[in-house]
Amino acid sequence: MMKDQDHDHEHDHAESESPGHAAPKEALDEFAQVELAIRELLIERGLITQAQRRKYLDQIESSTSMLGARLVAKAWTAPDFRLQLLADARKAATEFLGIEILHGPALVALENTERMHHVVVCTLCSCYPKALLGIPPDWYKSFAYRSRMVAEPRSVLAQFGTDIPDDIEIRVVDSTADLRYLVIPRRPTGTDDLDESKLASLVTRDSMIGVSVLPEMRD
Amino acid sequence: MSKKAHNDVPADIAKGPSRAMHDLGGSSHAGTLDFTPHLLSDFERNVDALVNLLAKADINIVCPDERRRGIESLPPELYRSLTYYQRWLMGVKLILVQKGVLSDADIEQRLGEIRQRDEAR
Numbered sequence: 505m506m507k508d509q510d511h512d513h514e515h516d517h518a519e520s521e522s523p524g525h526a527a528p529k530e531a532l533d534e535f536a537q538v539e540l541a542i543r544e545l546l547i548e549r550g551l552i553t554q555a556q557r558r559k560y561l562d563q564i565e566s567s568t569s570m571l572g573a574r575l576v577a578k579a580w581t582a583p584d585f586r587l588q589l590l591a592d593a594r595k596a597a598t599e600f601l602g603i604e605i606l607h608g609p610a611l612v613a614l615e616n617t618e619r620m621h622h623v624v625v626c627t628l629c630s631c632y633p634k635a636l637l638g639i640p641p642d643w644y645k646s647f648a649y650r651s652r653m654v655a656e657p658r659s660v661l662a663q664f665g666t667d668i669p670d671d672i673e674i675r676v677v678d679s680t681a682d683l684r685y686l687v688i689p690r691r692p693t694g695t696d697d698l699d700e701s702k703l704a705s706l707v708t709r710d711s712m713i714g715v716s717v718l719p720e721m722r723d
Numbered sequence: 724m725s726k727k728a729h730n731d732v733p734a735d736i737a738k739g740p741s742r743a744m745h746d747l748g749g750s751s752h753a754g755t756l757d758f759t760p761h762l763l764s765d766f767e768r769n770v771d772a773l774v775n776l777l778a779k780a781d782i783n784i785v786c787p788d789e790r791r792r793g794i795e796s797l798p799p800e801l802y803r804s805l806t807y808y809q810r811w812l813m814g815v816k817l818i819l820v821q822k823g824v825l826s827d828a829d830i831e832q833r834l835g836e837i838r839q840r841d842e843a844r
Contacts (some may be wrong), residue, residue, distance in 0.1 A: 532841060535809050536766045541833040542816060543773055545825055551784060552776050560772045564763075609787070627748030629791060630807070639771075642761045645807050648754035651747040663756050678748060681787045 564639060571601050572636035572686055573707035577700045580691045589613045593686060605635045609681060615688040621668045623676050623714035624685045625653040631679035633686050637709055664715045687714040694721030744799040770808040774815050785818050793818040
């Protein structure tokens, strides 16, 4: 069990460069103290370890929407994979990306078409396919987005600079702790010559939440 | 403590008893979206790590549904006044105590020690 030798650097922040002698840091606020108290107790009792914590912090520092983008580009270029992704996104993502999300919440991929545009919200909290898209942006967690998107999607989308033509139906889907969504944006015109990795580089986080569409490519 | 527009309370939520405080879908909300990029602070990263480690399959002490129940059990005034990660922290603390993983006394005692260490620096 990890014991007291951890304490000296434990109450420096994890990202601190200082090995302990250190210029005095600002005192922790009330909530940071609560987090530290809980963390220390859980580590001392062997319920979590410092190593697990470091690994997780490293992962969130490194997380981006690139994994989601690779799924989208693959679905655009491989018809079989597209069908697998639409049928069982969690299984298809696990197999293709070699990441383990099978024990996480269910995942559904929703394909935007010339008739239907999908947008994801979590009205109750902030459920989001973090394994594929990274940490959710602040606006996704905001009371304004959570309350308004289901009621007035076109005006909320307008705030993102996104104008969906009136003849395209907008379907807003509400995530839960047990079910997450990934939007497959429409492939931009003018990208026929691009390979899968080039295509993946075009796919943005916002387009996979459904708050933006990908711009056409022209030459 | 920095407060953002997203902590404004929609009028119909504030008035009516018919909705839980977290049930925001479709409620009228005058707030506009704030697109300011936001890098996680140390505190926010630490809470994210704590909460998500507790939910990991091989640790499984507080699962996502329990975490959500914890947040939704916070007093409405507290829920509205806290920032996003403060809500996560207080929600997970509630569940840890309810499940007997930690006691309030354990946490209080450790908080006392932490404050002393802080002052000694």
